[in-house]
Structures are given as C-alpha cells and as structure tokens.
Amino acid sequence: MIPIRVSLKNIWIILLFQTFASSLFATEKAKNFKYSSDYYSIELLDKSPFVRSFSVDALGKKMLSRNIIKWKDGGDSINFELLRISESEVAIQRKGAIKKTEWSFRFEQKKFVLTSTYQPENIPTGINFIFDKHENHATLLGLMPERNKTQLPAVLHFPDMGTFQIVSDQKAEIASDANRKNKSNYISVNFPGADKTQKNIQYTLSCTSIYPKFPGVEDEKFDGYRRNYLNIFQVNPRLQVIANNSCSDPCAFTLFLSSMMALKTPPLVNKLTALDLLRMSIERYLNGMKGYGLEGYNSDWEITGVISKPDTSKHDSYLDSYPSLVISACNYIKGSNDLKWAKKYYPAIKFWMDDQMKRDHDNNGLVEDKRSGNSGADDQSMRPANWWDTIGFGHEDAFSNAITYDALNLMILTAKRLNKKDDVTTFTKYANMLRASYFKTFYNPETGVLAGWKSKDGKLHDYYFLYVNSMAVYYNLVPEDKVKGVMEALWKKMEAVGFNDFSLGVPGNIVSIHRADYFHHDPRWGGGEKEDGSDAFQRYENGGASLNWSYFTLKALQKAGMKHEFNQVADGILMGIKKGDFQGFCELMAKDWKTWSGECWGYEGFLCDGYLALLAINPQDK
Numbered sequence: 189m190i191p192i193r194v195s196l197k198n199i200w201i202i203l204l205f206q207t208f209a210s211s212l213f214a215t216e217k218a219k220n221f222k223y224s225s226d227y228y229s230i231e232l233l234d235k236s237p238f239v240r241s242f243s244v245d246a247l248g249k250k251m252l253s254r255n256i257i258k259w260k261d262g263g264d265s266i267n268f269e270l271l272r273i274s275e276s277e278v279a280i281q282r283k284g285a286i287k288k289t290e291w292s293f294r295f296e297q298k299k300f301v302l303t304s305t306y307q308p309e310n311i312p313t314g315i316n317f318i319f320d321k322h323e324n325h326a327t328l329l330g331l332m333p334e335r336n337k338t339q340l341p342a343v344l345h346f347p348d349m350g351t352f353q354i355v356s357d358q359k360a361e362i363a364s365d366a367n368r369k370n371k372s373n374y375i376s377v378n379f380p381g382a383d384k385t386q387k388n389i390q391y392t393l394s395c396t397s398i399y400p401k402f403p404g405v406e407d408e409k410f411d412g413y414r415r416n417y418l419n420i421f422q423v424n425p426r427l428q429v430i431a432n433n434s435c436s437d438p439c440a441f442t443l444f445l446s447s448m449m450a451l452k453t454p455p456l457v458n459k460l461t462a463l464d465l466l467r468m469s470i471e472r473y474l475n476g477m478k479g480y481g482l483e484g485y486n487s488d489w490e491i492t493g494v495i496s497k498p499d500t501s502k503h504d505s506y507l508d509s510y511p512s513l514v515i516s517a518c519n520y521i522k523g524s525n526d527l528k529w530a531k532k533y534y535p536a537i538k539f540w541m542d543d544q545m546k547r548d549h550d551n552n553g554l555v556e557d558k559r560s561g562n563s564g565a566d567d568q569s570m571r572p573a574n575w576w577d578t579i580g581f582g583h584e585d586a587f588s589n590a591i592t593y594d595a596l597n598l599m600i601l602t603a604k605r606l607n608k609k610d611d612v613t614t615f616t617k618y619a620n621m622l623r624a625s626y627f628k629t630f631y632n633p634e635t636g637v638l639a640g641w642k643s644k645d646g647k648l649h650d651y652y653f654l655y656v657n658s659m660a661v662y663y664n665l666v667p668e669d670k671v672k673g674v675m676e677a678l679w680k681k682m683e684a685v686g687f688n689d690f691s692l693g694v695p696g697n698i699v700s701i702h703r704a705d706y707f708h709h710d711p712r713w714g715g716g717e718k719e720d721g722s723d724a725f726q727r728y729e730n731g732g733a734s735l736n737w738s739y740f741t742l743k744a745l746q747k748a749g750m751k752h753e754f755n756q757v758a759d760g761i762l763m764g765i766k767k768g769d770f771q772g773f774c775e776l777m778a779k780d781w782k783t784w785s786g787e788c789w790g791y792e793g794f795l796c797d798g799y800l801a802l803l804a805i806n807p808q809d810k
Contacts, residue, residue: 218270221278223295226250227350227395230300232278232293234270235261237316237378246350246397246415248298256346258320258374268313282310290381291315299394304382312381314363319375321368322773324349325433325794326375328364329421329456331468332428337361341457344377344393347419347794348412348768352393353457358386364425368435369490375434398454402808409759412766413806418456419799420449421465427495429477430469433794437487438495440479440505441575442797443469444512444591445739447519449800452809463523470516474536481509481575507557507573507581507588510544511595513537518598527605534606541599544592545618553621554584554629555592561585561643563704571707573641578708578715578729579701580649584642586630590659593622626665630656636677638666640697649705652681652698658740661747675748690760691769692733692782693798694741700725714789726783734781734790735761735770735798742804758805770798 220240221232226248231241240259243252271279271289280291290313294301302315319326330342340360344352354362363378382389399405399417406414424431424438430446431438446469450462478485478496483505489495517537521530547555557573559565561582573581574588581587596619603611630638632650638657639650657674660666666674681698682688700721701714709715714730716723725731738761745754764770771794772779780790780798803809 216272218272218278221270221272221293223276223300224252225295225297227298228252228300230295232270232280234268234280236268236313237318238268238280238291239315239317242317242319244346244349244352244395246395247411249411251349254323256319256324256326256349258318258323260318280313282307298396299392302379302391302393304379304389306382306384306387308384312383314378314380316376316378319377321366321373321375321433321435321793325422325435325771325796326377327422327434328362328375328377328425329418329423329465330354330460331464332423332425333361335428336363336365336425338364338425340391341460343398343418343456343460345418345421347416347771347796348765350415351396351398351418353396355392355394355457357390360386360389360391362391366425366434367490373435398456399802400452400454400806400808402806409762409766412762412764412768413802416765416799417802418453418462419802420446420796421453421462422794422796423465423469427472427477427489428468429472429479430465432792433796436792438469438472438477438479439481439575439797440473440509441481441512443473443479444515444519444594445797445800447516448739449803451519451523452803452806463520466516466520467524467526467529470513470520471533473513474517474533479509481506481512504547504558506571506575506577507547507555507585508575508591510540511588511591514540514544514595515591515598518595518602521602521605522598530602530606534602534608537602538599538611541595541615544595548618548621552629553618553623553625554589556584557582557588559583560645561641561649562645563643563647563649563702565643576696576729578706578713579640579697580705580707581641583644584629586626586638586640586642586653586656586660589622589626590656590663590665593619593626593665594663596622623665626660627667627670630660631670635681637674651701651705652678653696654678654682654694654698654741655696655737658737658744661744662740671744672748672750675744675750675753679750679753687733687784689733689784689786690757691764691767692784692786693735693761693764693770694738694757695726695731695733695784696729696737697731699731701730706730727789728781728791732781732789733784734795735764735801736780736795738798739800739804742801746804761801762805765799765802770794 229243229252232238233240241255242257245251269283276295278293279289281289288307292303324346326346328338330338340356342354366375397414399414422433429438447466450466453462484496549556559570559582573585596615599615632639639648640653640656641649702721711724714724714728774788777788778790778793780792780795
C-alpha cells in the first residue's frame, strides 16, 4: 500500500504541473486554430474575418470534408493574434494588448460559444462567417427588423449539411448579407462585437436537426430528410423575405409552398417558428413589396436597391401570384390562430382574391391570362402565365386555376372565422363555378389526362404535364372515379418513354413541347429548333427532371392508391436528396434541373421550393 503522505504529495505535484502547463499553454500564440468533432469542424486565423474553414454534419457522421467558407483576406493580421488556451478554447486579442481579450471561443461536441468583451480603446470587431454559395446555400432564418439585421434567437441552416440554433445572453441582432452579382457569390453572417452599451455578449451555436418525427425516421434511408427538412426556408437578407434562395429573387408565386411546410414544421428555436418567417414575408407583400411574378417587380434590385418600378410591359401579374399570396396569408392565420392579425390584413387579402377573380373574363368560373396561349402567338413580349415561365401557358391555365381553387377555399374558411358572411357566399360561388368548369375544360379524352392550358382559339395544349395533373388530383378537381385513371395514364406514359430514375426528381412534362408552344427558343432554356421540340427535350423546363412540384405527384399517387409507384418515387427522391444531388453546380450548369441521364441544365444552384417533397414523404402527413 502507498503511504497516504506520498500519494498526497504526488497529487500536489501533478496539480502544480497541470497549472504550470496550462499557464504555458494559455500564452501560446498561433497563426491558426482548428477544432473538429463528429458534428462540425472549424479553423480560425489570426486575421479578420477570422473564420477560414467551416463544415457541418448535423447527424454526427463526420461528413466534414467540404469547406464552405469563401475566404477573403481582411489584410490586418498585423493587428490581431490568436491565443491557444486549450485544445477546445482560443482567444483573439489585439497585438500588444496583454490580457485584453476581445473574443473567446469555447468548442464542444455539438455546440460552440463565442464571447465578446468590450475594450474601450478599440473599435469593436465582429466575427464574420462568409459562405461560398457555390459550396452551400446557407441561410439565416429569423425575424428581421430591418434590411441585413436578424434578431436572435435565429437558426443558421446549411442545406445537405445541417442546422445551428443561435441564442444570446443579451437582446441581440446579427448582421447578414448575400450577393450573387459580379461573381460575388457569398452569404455572410456577422456576429457583432461587444460595445459600450453591451460590454459583454455571448453567442451560443448549437448543432441540431429540425424535422417532424415518425417511426423509422432515424433509419439511414432518411438521412437526407433529417438534414434537409428546413431547406424550403431561405430568407433573402436584403429583402427580408423568403426567396428562391438567400442570394436570389423573392417569388410571389412560390410563397404558398413555404406556407404549406410552415404548418407542419416544429419550432425552430425557443419561441421562433416557421410561421413567424411566413408572417414576416407575407407582411412584406401586404405592405406593398413586389416579388417576381407581380406587375412592377424590379429584377435588378441587387443593383438598384429597389424592388419595384413602373411596369411598361403588357403583362399583368402572373396568374398564379395572387392565389399564392392568398394561400400564404390564410395558412398563417390557420396555423397561428392570430385573429387580430387576420382582422388587420383581411381587406388586403380580400383585394388579392377579388382581383384574381376579375380575371374570369367570360364568367365561366376559370380565370384567364391576358396572353392568348395560342401556338406561335405573336405576343412574345409577355411572359407566360405562371411559374413555368419558358412554356407558353396562357389564357385558361390549368396550373394557375388549380392554385386559385385552393385560395378560394381557404378564403372561405378565413371569412367564416371572421364572420364575413357575404364573402363566404361570394367565394363559395366562385369555388363551385371553378370546380364545375375545371375538369371538363382541361380533360383530354385522347390521352386520358388533363392538358396544361386551353388557348384562346379553343385548342388544348397537352404534353402529359405531370405537375398539372397531380395538382388537379390533390386539390380535388378531378372526379374521384377518374383519379386513378389519370395517374395510371401518366405512369404508363413515363414507362413508355423510359423515365424511371426518380433520384433525379420528376419531369414536368413527359413528351417534348413543340417549338410553337415554347416561349423561350434559346436551346439553353429548353427551346428546340425542330418543330416538335425533340432536339431540346429534357433540358430545363422542356421535360427536364427536378425536385420541383414533386410533392403534388407524391400526394396524387397516394390518393390514387398507387402505393408501389409512390414508394418508387419517394425512395428515389430520398436517395437524390441524401446524395446532395439537387444542390450545387456541375462544370457549367447547376444541379437543380437535369436531363434524364443526369446531365445538369439548372441555373440557380438551389431552388428551395422543391423540398416541399419532404412533407409528402412523412407517412404521417395527412
């Protein structure tokens, strides 16, 4: 047995050595500092903006090989130095400023803490994460009181990688920006340093995955589901609104997709919810903001700094824009039960719905676009009627009328809640008229499916549009006894033409669109030189495969009782999402659109609305 006196002596020696070693280590200066866990990795340099590399795997599977930081040397290494305190702690201070730490970092397995201390003799310095949008379309999700400012708590989400919840011990805002012009291609998140009003401030970033739970969701098959459930939410920090992605345009006609997901999304962090992001965005439109698809939208907003301008085109707002905004507002009311908000904004929401129904020019229940939709029509100065803006949709458009029908039904529910009896009567009449006309107008008995549009000359334009038929089924615009027949006809046509790789998503149309019915004749955007368009088939919107609108295909297959086909599409989509095949860039083009052999023909690099498909993949979604 070791004598107690000797063992105590040894313990004191060990403690003294540890204290001495720690003291030495704490004063060790370094040019860089690296930390890595199963969930994230980070490298700091001794020069601003300090963060040299960063990678995330919210599932803790060590998939951390991709650095998503776009490094831009601040050129001030002469002013700062790193002090390595331990293997998981580091501090930043000005050179020569002994014991005057401005920033300290403490790293743990699933989180890290940034602490800033005000030094009166220095201008406060922030910690800036600058992400390369070609590597990842990072987005900061939170309420924005003004341009480029986000209140905490907030969520920093990385598609295909994971999520960090951000909180502070103070009432705080962090700065964010995003830019795709002049090859800038960055998304930045800047944590301000402490100042004379807040002399100490702490930010905690905790790695997590946010998604609805269901039995089996932890299986490896659903890795992409868990990492990417929030992908549909991308906030443009310059415009304070949900957009295509944080560097891209806000699209009025896609906000309703985000509103559908917001209803089923768990809380983001503390009391912040996806419905809060929806409210922030829809209020921007309610208060006069223009988005793509609305008359007067300024697509040069990144250059001009304004998002609306006098409209000199012949085109009204896209036929799907107002119904999308109505659905979004009504879904916010439905999900939040915020009747005070509903009463405040109901007149503006009703204006959108009323204005939409004024476009039923022949009083047959269907709204009509100003564009004729005739094959080869001489109205190329006007964009097509809806989201599918390279295809010649016009006049009576089955896609936009399906969305309009949903908007009417949600307006009926909202009007009932606010005791607007006359409006309930009016919108019910409109909805009944639309439904009565829809199927008989668009159904093509020769193919057994619905056409995309009926032009002013009375012709049906039918290219086996998968999304049009799926939406019609989903919104109960196809008689029940016809639902399975329509979906089976589409499935058989896909089999006949050879599309079966659903890891690419789904094609918009299953046969090529004729040149006379395609708006954009540039081959880059799916336009063909041949009359039948076959030489450009599978490029972009001319039959290209993507994740977009696949939610409705999944739900329509489910409604038709086609379980095997549903599983085939769902499993393929899950595989593609898990592999990250819907985000990023190939050599020349982006992954958001592909040919059926997998050749890239996209442009955004990330189109967030397609990720609504993850909602349909949840077996508990009803």
